[in-house]
Amino acid sequence: MSQTIRVALVGLGHVGRGFLTLMLDKKDTLASRFGLSIKLTAVADSSGAVLDARGIDPTLLLQHKLTHGGIGTFPYGGKPGLAAPDMVKRAKADLLLEASPVNMESGQPGLHCLRLALSQGWHAVLANKAPLVLAYQELSAAAAAQGKHLAFSATVCGALPVVNIGRRDHVAVRYAKIEGVLNSTSNYILTTMEAGKTYAEALREAQAEGVAEADPALVVDGWDTANKLTIIANSVLDFPCTITDVEVRGIRGIGPEDLRRARSQGEVIKLLAVALPLGAGYRLSVHPARLPLPHPLATVNGWEMGVVWHTDIMGVQFAKVDERGPIPTAAAMLRDVINISRG
Amino acid sequence: MSQTIRVALVGLGHVGRGFLTLMLDKKDTLASRFGLSIKLTAVADSSGAVLDARGIDPTLLLQHKLTHGGIGTFPYGGKPGLAAPDMVKRAKADLLLEASPVNMESGQPGLHCLRLALSQGWHAVLANKAPLVLAYQELSAAAAAQGKHLAFSATVCGALPVVNIGRRDHVAVRYAKIEGVLNSTSNYILTTMEAGKTYAEALREAQAEGVAEADPALVVDGWDTANKLTIIANSVLDFPCTITDVEVRGIRGIGPEDLRRARSQGEVIKLLAVALPLGAGYRLSVHPARLPLPHPLATVNGWEMGVVWHTDIMGVQFAKVDERGPIPTAAAMLRDVINISRG
Numbered sequence: 001m002s003q004t005i006r007v008a009l010v011g012l013g014h015v016g017r018g019f020l021t022l023m024l025d026k027k028d029t030l031a032s033r034f035g036l037s038i039k040l041t042a043v044a045d046s047s048g049a050v051l052d053a054r055g056i057d058p059t060l061l062l063q064h065k066l067t068h069g070g071i072g073t074f075p076y077g078g079k080p081g082l083a084a085p086d087m088v089k090r091a092k093a094d095l096l097l098e099a100s101p102v103n104m105e106s107g108q109p110g111l112h113c114l115r116l117a118l119s120q121g122w123h124a125v126l127a128n129k130a131p132l133v134l135a136y137q138e139l140s141a142a143a144a145a146q147g148k149h150l151a152f153s154a155t156v157c158g159a160l161p162v163v164n165i166g167r168r169d170h171v172a173v174r175y176a177k178i179e180g181v182l183n184s185t186s187n188y189i190l191t192t193m194e195a196g197k198t199y200a201e202a203l204r205e206a207q208a209e210g211v212a213e214a215d216p217a218l219v220v221d222g223w224d225t226a227n228k229l230t231i232i233a234n235s236v237l238d239f240p241c242t243i244t245d246v247e248v249r250g251i252r253g254i255g256p257e258d259l260r261r262a263r264s265q266g267e268v269i270k271l272l273a274v275a276l277p278l279g280a281g282y283r284l285s286v287h288p289a290r291l292p293l294p295h296p297l298a299t300v301n302g303w304e305m306g307v308v309w310h311t312d313i314m315g316v317q318f319a320k321v322d323e324r325g326p327i328p329t330a331a332a333m334l335r336d337v338i339n340i341s342r343g
Numbered sequence: 344m345s346q347t348i349r350v351a352l353v354g355l356g357h358v359g360r361g362f363l364t365l366m367l368d369k370k371d372t373l374a375s376r377f378g379l380s381i382k383l384t385a386v387a388d389s390s391g392a393v394l395d396a397r398g399i400d401p402t403l404l405l406q407h408k409l410t411h412g413g414i415g416t417f418p419y420g421g422k423p424g425l426a427a428p429d430m431v432k433r434a435k436a437d438l439l440l441e442a443s444p445v446n447m448e449s450g451q452p453g454l455h456c457l458r459l460a461l462s463q464g465w466h467a468v469l470a471n472k473a474p475l476v477l478a479y480q481e482l483s484a485a486a487a488a489q490g491k492h493l494a495f496s497a498t499v500c501g502a503l504p505v506v507n508i509g510r511r512d513h514v515a516v517r518y519a520k521i522e523g524v525l526n527s528t529s530n531y532i533l534t535t536m537e538a539g540k541t542y543a544e545a546l547r548e549a550q551a552e553g554v555a556e557a558d559p560a561l562v563v564d565g566w567d568t569a570n571k572l573t574i575i576a577n578s579v580l581d582f583p584c585t586i587t588d589v590e591v592r593g594i595r596g597i598g599p600e601d602l603r604r605a606r607s608q609g610e611v612i613k614l615l616a617v618a619l620p621l622g623a624g625y626r627l628s629v630h631p632a633r634l635p636l637p638h639p640l641a642t643v644n645g646w647e648m649g650v651v652w653h654t655d656i657m658g659v660q661f662a663k664v665d666e667r668g669p670i671p672t673a674a675a676m677l678r679d680v681i682n683i684s685r686g
Contacts, residue, residue, distance in 0.1 A: 030515060172377075296663075299642055313368075313502070313674040314675070315664045317503055320639075331515070331656040334515055339514065
């Protein structure tokens with residue numbers, strides 16, 4: 001049994017290019033394990049778009065992107081200046097891969113592309129959190145109305161299947177608390193400061209090594225963490241909310257001396273996301289917190305991210321991931337594509 | 344949208360009774376979240392069986408079991424002496440819940456019940472590992488031939504979704520290594536010995552507190568760990584094997600002095616399950632191993648269990664669970680039932 005799924009990709013930053021790399025590296029694995037072939041029929045970046053229903057060669061496209069900075073001038077189907085939503089309107093595809101940059105104000109162009117794709121009866125797979133934290137309920141309803149999948153396991157902790165564990169494994173569970181260290185860059189900064197660097201040094205190092213969130217507000221002010229918590233709340237807790245429902249305080253005020261003082265008292269400081277039951281819903285917050293060393297999240301160091309789920313009938317569960325660079329996030333998008341293709 | 348699924352249960356030990364308790368405690372949750380109603384139409388224990396296509400009341404059945412020790416004499420549909428396989432033949436059900444005791448020699452009566460249930464076109468949900476470690480490939484093929492589900496997320500680490508993460512989340516992944524602390528009782532013994540108790544004291548304490556595996560061979564000789572590794576190998580690694588393909592060495596030789604010496608050198612001793620790529624397949628082994636303190640599995644203490652997955656494209660992932668008693672394993676069976684019912 002074999003199957004071809006046609007995908008249109010918005011965004012050719014680290015994650016979008018990572019997806020193309022995985023299409024090449026995992027081509028044989030997809031064929032042998034799942035009888036699946038992924039055909040790229042459309043791509044957009046900020047320079048324009050490429051449309052070719054016969055399939056775009058990821059190798060040539062990656063070469064062109066790296067050489068010319070944009071794909072509008074790609075010789076096989078390139079359309080300079082064609083905007084992403086217009087690419088979505090014209091493309092022949094079964095699924096939208098949304099990996100454009102996080103735009104916290106408007107969610108654009110991702111949000112517009114998603115609305116179009118879903119209205120055209122496509123599935124959608126997101127790495128971009130912004131459309132979800134601004135309009136989760138709308139997008140989820142639009143997908144359901146079409147009988148299509150809206151998948152976003154890449155948006156929370158990359159390859160660590162936080163959303164999937166909540167939705168597919170913790171079924172019938174009531175949570176007493178969910179807490180997580182959800183942003184690896186801010187965690188790296190805290191770990192680096194604890195090792196003796198100043199805040200400024202730690203931030204520079206993190207930005208030099210980091211990939212996903214170069215914007216300090218997303219990282220150190222806690223907004224990336226809050227984005228992920230918002231997605232968990234909507235998708236796992238069935239708690240309709242947007243980013244404005246999260247109390248957010250970042251790590252800008254934390255210095256090496258705070259970390260050293262905590263350590264001398266057997267504690268570490270982490271930027272925590274916390275969901276606590278409150279009335280019929282949840283209280284959602286992001287804030288720095290001191291944790292005793294035996295706490296599972298105290299073992300989440302450097303570029304790691306982790307989550308603790310306190311459940312009523314499934315014990316206390318903990319998961320963490322040590323992942324670097326964009327490939328694990330791209331691999332999570334690939335996971336969603338594969339799982340959609342196998343129904 | 345509402346749906347009723349009819350289930351037949353084999354085994355009324357801790358886990359089987361736990362499932363009945365969850366049917367009662369989570370009845371409203373199942374209805375409101377999933378539109379699902381579970382109807383118990385048949386049950387067997389070692390004393391006999393109960394058959395009632397209109398539905399058996401879990402409360403009355405639990406009371407009878409606790410009062411009389413067996414259900415053969417249950418006044419509503421009890422059949423003293425009716426064997427489990429005969430119950431399966433006569434029952435009207437959509438799904439078999441297999442929670443009978445682990446029988447490593449023959450897999451019976453579970454294996455027989457499963458073959459019958461699958462041949463009758465039922466789904467099957469297992470907590471009992473024995474049928475899988477003896478006949479995974481046969482049972483898996485039988486389920487596939489009928490287009491039915493064979494689910495067993497409860498068999499590896501109870502409520503921690505080890506099998507599900509491997510099968511549904513680590514798709515398209517190549518593992519460099521999987522290692523785990525998969526048996527909580529032996530881990531409790533090691534932790535207790537490290538705290539100063541002798542082997543005999545630790546074993547007694549574990550057996551007094553423990554629930555799932557009272558048989559010392561399963562616990563301290565490593566066979567329960569090996570069972571779980573066999574299930575992971577077949578289901579996640581797609582490596583056809585049985586329990587005889589696992590090299591097994593338990594913790595009987597380990598004493599408090601070994602643990603203290605390791606600790607003085609910054610290490611702990613854990614009973615590890617390891618899968619390593621070897622040729623076209625995997626080398627599977629269970630053995631005590633010294634781990635440096637920063638190793639994730641070194642943080643798996645007492646009644647905890649945990650797994651580390653070393654992947655090519657999804658980083659290094661770690662998950663652990665702190666769960667007590669039979670409810671989390673029963674909750675994993677419930678998870679499988681719900682996920683089967685939602686397709």
